[in-house]
Amino acid sequence: MTEKVINPDENTIFVGNKPPMSYVLAVVTQFNGGSDEVVIKARGRAISRAVDTAEIVRNRFVQNAKVKDIKIGTENITNEEGRNSNVSSIEISSCNNKEKSLVKNRYNDFAIMSKTNKQ
Amino acid sequence: MTEKVINPDENTIFVGNKPPMSYVLAVVTQFNGGSDEVVIKARGRAISRAVDTAEIVRNRFVQNAKVKDIKIGTENITNEEGRNSNVSSIEISSCNNKEKSLVKNRYNDFAIMSKTNKQ
Numbered sequence: 001m002t003e004k005v006i007n008p009d010e011n012t013i014f015v016g017n018k019p020p021m022s023y024v025l026a027v028v029t030q031f032n033g034g035s036d037e038v039v040i041k042a043r044g045r046a047i048s049r050a051v052d053t054a055e056i057v058r059n060r061f062v063q064n065a066k067v068k069d070i071k072i073g074t075e076n077i078t079n080e081e082g083r084n085s086n087v088s089s090i091e092i093s094s095c096n097n098k099e100k101s102l103v104k105n106r107y108n109d110f111a112i113m114s115k116t117n118k119q
Numbered sequence: 120m121t122e123k124v125i126n127p128d129e130n131t132i133f134v135g136n137k138p139p140m141s142y143v144l145a146v147v148t149q150f151n152g153g154s155d156e157v158v159i160k161a162r163g164r165a166i167s168r169a170v171d172t173a174e175i176v177r178n179r180f181v182q183n184a185k186v187k188d189i190k191i192g193t194e195n196i197t198n199e200e201g202r203n204s205n206v207s208s209i210e211i212s213s214c215n216n217k218e219k220s221l222v223k224n225r226y227n228d229f230a231i232m233s234k235t236n237k238q
Contacts, residue, residue: 048166051207055193059205070189072211074174086178088170092191 011035015042015050023053028061031096037068040092043075047090054092064097130154134161134169142172147180150215156187159211162194166209173211183216 013026023040030038042050058065071091078084132145142159149157161169177184190210197203 045164045167047170048164048207051166051191051209054191055205055207059193067191070191072170072173072186072189074178086174088167088174090170 011037012039012041013053015040015046015053017046020049020052020056023049024056024061027053027057027094031057031062031065035096037093037095040094041089043089044087047088050090050092054094057094062096065094066097067092068095069093130156131158131160132172134159134165134172136165139168139171139175142168143175143180146172146176146213150176150181150184154215156212156214159213160208162196162208163206166207169209169211173213176213181215184213185216186211187214188212 011030013023013030015023027038027040040050040054054067058067069091070093073089073091074086075089076084077087130149132142132149134142146157146159159169159173173186177186188210189212192208192210193205194208195203196206
């Protein structure tokens with residue numbers, strides 16, 4: 001077995017204005033690809049969608065997924081007109097406890113979806 | 120000194136659709152009234168406003184305030200038509216480290232505002 005180089009950015013899902021299920025799919029795909037931990041990030045109004053994403057993943061698809069840590073913060077953003085404004089941000093770290101095998105059956109259906117989507 | 124009976128509900132601020140500053144004022148008033156911990160709760164789209172509230176309190180008014188714990192969850196709600204739907208929720212526990220006295224000056228201005236508001 002070759003050792004896998006872990007790139008932390010690969011495990012990060014940025015939540016924006018798409019429907020929550022797009023991000024749910026991205027998170028489940030990450031877990032399915034062998035990631036132990038996925039970080040869901042969002043800013044401003046997308047914060048509530050990030051929480052939705054984490055909750056849908058945990059309740060419907062990866063039942064061993066646990067919220068490991070949640071951080072909130074403030075980011076300074078310069079808009080198109082050159083003005084600075086503060087925007088809140090969230091980082092939800094979700095980890096997958098793989099010991100229970102029950103999960104796999106649950107998210108195999110989703111894995112097929114994600115593979116189809118990639119092509 | 121008489122012992123104060125702590126009612127956990129009194130320290131909870133429910134964030135809804137008002138402007139964030141309304142909730143900031145409520146949180147600062149709680150801290151100013153002697154609470155060591157304030158819980159900011161919200162559901163659905165108000166979640167991002169709850170994060171804004173916690174961040175504005177910490178950055179502008181109570182600089183010793185620290186986010187102690189953040190919980191996310193899902194609540195089942197029955198709407199007017201009798202349908203069930205799931206909605207995400209957040210609970211941000213913010214605590215005030217009173218050891219540093221620097222804070223008081225900062226939020227005395229706000230305390231005056233809040234007293235005026237109560238009358």
